[in-house]
Amino acid sequence: xxxxxxxxxxxxxxxxxxxxxxxxxxxxxxxxxxxxxxxxxxxxxxxxxxxxxxxxxxxxxxxxxxxxxxxxxxxxxxxxxxxxxxxxxxxxxxxxxxxxxxxxxxxxxxxxxxxxxxxxxxxxxxxxxxxxxxxxxxxxxxxxxxxxxxx
Numbered sequence: 450x451x452x453x454x455x456x457x458x459x460x461x462x463x464x465x466x467x468x469x470x471x472x473x474x475x476x477x478x479x480x481x482x483x484x485x486x487x488x489x490x491x492x493x494x495x496x497x498x499x500x501x502x503x504x505x506x507x508x509x510x511x512x513x514x515x516x517x518x519x520x521x522x523x524x525x526x527x528x529x530x531x532x533x534x535x536x537x538x539x540x541x542x543x544x545x546x547x548x549x550x551x552x553x554x555x556x557x558x559x560x561x562x563x564x565x566x567x568x569x570x571x572x573x574x575x576x577x578x579x580x581x582x583x584x585x586x587x588x589x590x591x592x593x594x595x596x597x598x599x600x
Contacts, residue, residue: 450476450591453532453552455545458482460538467538467562467584474588479528532557534591537577539563550576562587 452471456464461482468480512518525548529535535552537545539561550573553559559577562584574580579590 451479451531451533452476452536452591453479453528453534453548454481454536454538455548455552456538456541457545460540464538467536467587470584471536471588471591474592476588476591479532481525481528526551529557530555534558534560536587536591537561537563539565553577558591560587560590 454464454468464480464482468478468483471478507515513522529548529552532552535549535557537549537559540563549559549561553576560579560581561574561577562581564582565580579587581587581590
């Protein structure tokens with residue numbers, strides 16, 4: 450099973466732990482926080498110095514024209530296209546949710562892992578194959594999807 454993890458950079462430690470756990474369960478994982486020895490281009494918008502690049506006042510259209518941003522987009526899209534399933538780890542922002550929606554539109558399985566506090570919900574989470582607070586259940590669901598496809 451090939452899994453692409455989407456989330457917020459603020460969850461980097463959780464993402465890495467979950468990626469390690471999924472790998473222990475026999476899955477291939479694309480963890481956007483891991484450069485894999487320089488093989489993958491890692492773009493952390495929270496570290497990116499917009500001022501040093503003249504983008505401090507850029508709007509979304511200007512920002513997307515930046516070469517590094519285009520490279521990051523291409524890398525993430527490549528990971529999404531490669532994956533059979535996507536794991537969305539909450540909390541996450543707009544980009545992660547767009548990635549999850551793209552994956553569902555491409556017919557990939559989606560598992561959403563995180564806390565679901567009362568009053569915080571979204572009807573579009575209905576696209577997910579599973580909503581869970583349990584990492585083991587998330588991994589089991591992704592493996593079950595893979596096993597169904599192999600049968």
